[in-house]
Amino acid sequence: MCKVSIEDIEDEGILEFDFDDDIKELEDCHIKAELDFRAMGDFIEVKGHADGKITLECDRCLNKYSYDLDFDIDETFAKNSLLDEYGSEVELSNDLLYQSVILALPNKKVCGINCNEGLFVSEDDIKPHDTRMDVFKNIQINKK
Numbered sequence: 001m002c003k004v005s006i007e008d009i010e011d012e013g014i015l016e017f018d019f020d021d022d023i024k025e026l027e028d029c030h031i032k033a034e035l036d037f038r039a040m041g042d043f044i045e046v047k048g049h050a051d052g053k054i055t056l057e058c059d060r061c062l063n064k065y066s067y068d069l070d071f072d073i074d075e076t077f078a079k080n081s082l083l084d085e086y087g088s089e090v091e092l093s094n095d096l097l098y099q100s101v102i103l104a105l106p107n108k109k110v111c112g113i114n115c116n117e118g119l120f121v122s123e124d125d126i127k128p129h130d131t132r133m134d135v136f137k138n139i140q141i142n143k144k
């Protein structure tokens with residue numbers, strides 16, 4: 001897999017990068033992304049768009065389901081902190097996309113609008129107290 005190093009970005013000034021690969025740290029996560037890395041003095045700016053798929057586990061019923069990812073990337077990194085943290089050979093693209101995918105995930109992971117939370121009961125089983133009947137009771141009492 002291609003990797004984007006800070007040196008490459010500085011040499012080119014702006015580096016266009018196409019990513020089409022699995023994010024191996026995540027389950028069944030495949031991402032396609034078009035990214036522009038731009039050297040801006042002490043900073044590296046990354047802009048682009050990504051879409052793909054990931055397998056998530058539903059918070060309610062714990063079933064696995066496929067989630068569509070579609071998000072923009074607009075990040076600025078301080079070059080010094082990148083070098084400190086990863087060194088010059090950092091795989092910027094993979095790390096960046098990993099972080100971005102994590103941020104793009106929903107707070108509440110639900111497999112679908114019909115998720116039954118494992119507690120589904122059919123309508124026949126539900127016998128709610130019908131408050132309309134209370135009104136009839138009162139009317140009958142008042143007539144006496």
Ligand SMILES: [Zn+2]
Nearest residue numbers: 058061111115
């Ligand atoms: Zn579910």
